[in-house]
Amino acid sequence: MMKKTKIIIVGMGGQGVQTIAKILALTAAQKGLEVSYIPQFGVEQRGTPSVAFITLDSKKVNYPLFDIADWAVVLHPRAIAEAVKYVDKKTKTIFDSSLMGVEKINKKPVDIFGLPAVKLATENFSSRLANLIVLGQVSRILELPFELAWKNTAETLEKKLKNETARKASRDALLLGYENLLEKKSFSKPDYRPKAGTIIFDGDGKQGFLISEHCKSCGICVAKCPIGAIKMGHNTGVFASPLPEIDIAKCSVCGTCSLFCPDGAIKTERKK
Amino acid sequence: MDKLFPKSYKQETKPHLFCPGCGHAAILKQLGEAIDELGVQKNMALGIDIGCSLLAWNFFDIDTAQTHHGRTASVMVGYKMARPERLAVAYMGDGGAYAIGLQSLLHAVLRNEPITVIVVNNENYSMTGGQKSPTTRKSAEGGDLRGFKGPEMISHLAAKNAWVGRGSVGNPRQLRVLFKKALANQMENKSFSFLEVLSICPVNWKTDAAASFERLKEMEKIYSLGEIKIDDEKN
């Protein structure tokens, strides 16, 4: 028998909040639990807060909404406001301690845990996989079997996991989260700072500029560069996603990246 | 560093609200460049629809009005009647233009209203989550690939001195030239101008950057790009 468990997950659109929620809901249902999952996000779908409400119970879930969550998962400092309404002292709270300090969560729950998901993902794989680390962690907390969670992850993300490397990295990220032991520390400062300002790539009489506050990591510059001089790097931008890097020695300053970039975030030029 | 944005952008609203890789943002960038090159920023109004186009409500440093779904062409016709000396541009999605707002569009064409209509064809209803729209190709999984050819249809209805064309985010330089023609026609010929732009929607298509542009290539094979000749025999 499982006690009724109410979970709220908040983050910024594009971070994978709804992916986490969907896979959790599927896995819990396959384990035989009654599940309700309600997604809530703005019309933009990306870049604004995204919220998932999940209720798990061994009895039928009659009403899907709730006032106070048993677990709150906070993936981005800009989405905290969405969670606080549903958090009280007893809500066990997990937050991405790589992106925010604990003081950002204003109503202090007693049990608050830092999970540096973006940092772990960036150091081990790519920041894109931070959501799978969180999914792994929450799956263990809810006592969902790892292999079942992985099966649903692989099926849900099938299109993105066509090549073996991507598949393996995703499984490893999920496992890293699953095996991570939650700690209670002071977590007073974020231990990972997104890149801010303009990143300059300099060399060979050429310069490349990347405005990290504008780049949304769409990858168009990477796909469009005719000589493959741009790839996704290890820096994380303000949208908690990887920023492209220009191999300036290779760059022919053709201007294709800035022509196609929808966000005016990249530019290359010859030094004057 | 040289400029990153067109001059007509409202700089303080960037990063803008569009999703990563959004075709709308790439299209508005070329529209902005065309507006800069023609020097019409202070002499025009932009009408935007319901749909992802509404995320451009503070995109430009240009008078902007947001309308009901599919009514952007009609609203801009009214604007033009009141302010004939200014450029009136209606910017909308394919759902707004070809489904709920088709009648508004057709009457603007038939009456040869001197406005410029821009329709962004991303083959779905993006804002509401990627549902099928009139432009969703039938049986996109294979077989018959019929799509909705808006510009061709309009070229059969439009007046002799109207201007019709189609561009693509896959060809930004050509797109900028087409924007300039579509805007110049309104000023010079005082007649209707229509530009459809083939676009990408990585979020709802669930494609990465490379796969989005591959799908766009398929669209470019079905729909011809450039100026589309007016068939004026019946007019």
Ligand SMILES: Cc1ncc(C[n+]2csc(CCOP(=O)(O)OP(=O)(O)O)c2C)c(N)n1
């Ligand atoms: C009268 C009315 N009907 C339906 C809707 C719901 N609605 C909001 S956005 C949208 C889809 C817009 O799609 P499209 O015009 O293709 O633009 P896109 O988002 O793809 O750029 C719909 C149907 C509405 N807001 N108003």
Ligand code: SF4
């Ligand atoms: S095209 Fe622009 S927004 Fe997209 S990844 Fe490259 S720099 Fe970032």
